[in-house]
Amino acid sequence: MGSTLFKVGGLGLSASKFVEIDELSGRGSKFSALDGKMRNDYLQHGVQLGWLIDPRPDLQRMYEYYLDDNGDVQRSNNSAWRDLDGGDVLPGFKMRAPVLEMVLNQDSGSSSEDEVDLLCPYPRCNKRFRSYGAPAAPAEWHREERSISKYLAKRENS
Secondary structure (H helix, E strand, O other): OOOOOEEEOOEEEOOOEEEEEOOOOOOOOOHHHHHHHHHHHHHHHOOOEEEEEEOOOOOOEEEEEEEOOOOOEEEOOOOOOOOEEOOOOOOOOEEOHHHHHHHHOOOOOOOHHHHHOEEOOOOOOOOEEOOOOHHHHHHHHHHHHHHHHHHHHHHHHO
16 A cells, blocks of 8 residues: 555554544644644555544634545645535545534533443333444434534524
């Protein structure tokens, strides 16, 4: 695949995807250093897709890095805050911008208990689970959608 990016306990590791979250604009911007890191370190050593993300309110930016058909590093021209997908590197993976905000925002109002403590839907069963699993994927999707809607409504009202 690619060269070793990291050594952990003598074991060489590589990654196909890399994400950096930091201040990419304004005073104290680390964009230039992180842009160089993406281009010269990560994508030159086996990473196929990279994202630089600045999640700060009113300064939100996302940059996507990838290798073109010639193996040259490219950065997308779109720095808008948006949903990102894994493309050919992580097929089917999608990082939704509101979910990222909810995770990074300490005041999102959701607790880990709300997110993972699920009561069994069967009558008289008082078991609690972290997830209903694959058969209940639609219910999980609806729960996530409700969480996102609540978060976005709260954000608009603040």
